[in-house]
Amino acid sequence: MNDNEKEEAANLKEEFEWVLREEVHAILHQLHSVLVECAHRFPVPLYGNEGQKQDKFILTSQPEQLKCIVTLTGDSITHADISFKVLRQMHSICRTSINQDGPWKLQQIQDAANHLQQAIGYIDNVDKHYVFRSSEEVLHIIQCLLGSLQRARTALVLPKKKAIDELMKSRNMKALSPNLPEDLAISFYIQSHKLIFVAYQLSSVHGTMRIDSCQADCAVPWLSDVLFMLTAALHMCQQLKDKLCVFSQYKDFTVGSRSASMVFN
Numbered sequence: 230m231n232d233n234e235k236e237e238a239a240n241l242k243e244e245f246e247w248v249l250r251e252e253v254h255a256i257l258h259q260l261h262s263v264l265v266e267c268a269h270r271f272p273v274p275l276y277g278n279e280g281q282k283q284d285k286f287i288l289t290s291q292p293e294q295l296k297c298i299v300t301l302t303g304d305s306i307t308h309a310d311i312s313f314k315v316l317r318q319m320h321s322i323c324r325t326s327i328n329q330d331g332p333w334k335l336q337q338i339q340d341a342a343n344h345l346q347q348a349i350g351y352i353d354n355v356d357k358h359y360v361f362r363s364s365e366e367v368l369h370i371i372q373c374l375l376g377s378l379q380r381a382r383t384a385l386v387l388p389k390k391k392a393i394d395e396l397m398k399s400r401n402m403k404a405l406s407p408n409l410p411e412d413l414a415i416s417f418y419i420q421s422h423k424l425i426f427v428a429y430q431l432s433s434v435h436g437t438m439r440i441d442s443c444q445a446d447c448a449v450p451w452l453s454d455v456l457f458m459l460t461a462a463l464h465m466c467q468q469l470k471d472k473l474c475v476f477s478q479y480k481d482f483t484v485g486s487r488s489a490s491m492v493f494n
Contacts, residue, residue, distance in 0.1 A: 249367065260352060261352045264345060270455050273303045296445075310326050334400075385421065385455070388420050
């Protein structure tokens, strides 16, 4: 190795130690601030946030095929007045409601909150004075963070939609007052920054089961904030991971691996 190569290697190792000693902790601290702020936007108890925030929304579709006035408390719809037209009888209006005795649980919100809580916990478990000695140590934490944050975001962006028969047998449907006829069903779920309401109508056409549906949605402001912060946190994690992956190519790069003359004072 010539002098230029030795100098380049020494500079690279110096940068590596600075990243482990200073930048990793700075980024983890910044990430922690973003994630705690994100947690405080959730309407459920989470990392010091009292939760149980209540919002009211009106969901309608054109031309007035359905209308739903919803009260969202925490991760549940605690009240809703629902009406929609029955397609096979255009002059027939079906009405039902949700009340506090049988709230409609939006499990996605609690799932996302749980994953976010886990991500914050990974950072809390790192002592601010801890000296990282290899990129692998940090990459393990970052990989755990990425996994939790991706699951939190996915819970809100990609809802797990139930099959119609599963939906009709669900606890939520049984809590409606009055109960819907057997050929009608409704569903509420979160998708991205919106609350979605869908009404389903089943019918038999020449012996084949047919499912017609109509839906309405409304924007939920706190969801936009949460998704923005989760995306920002994921980007920060990925940037740090990419930087460390460069150093991890050099297997001998660990703190203390340099000669005594290179060690920081």
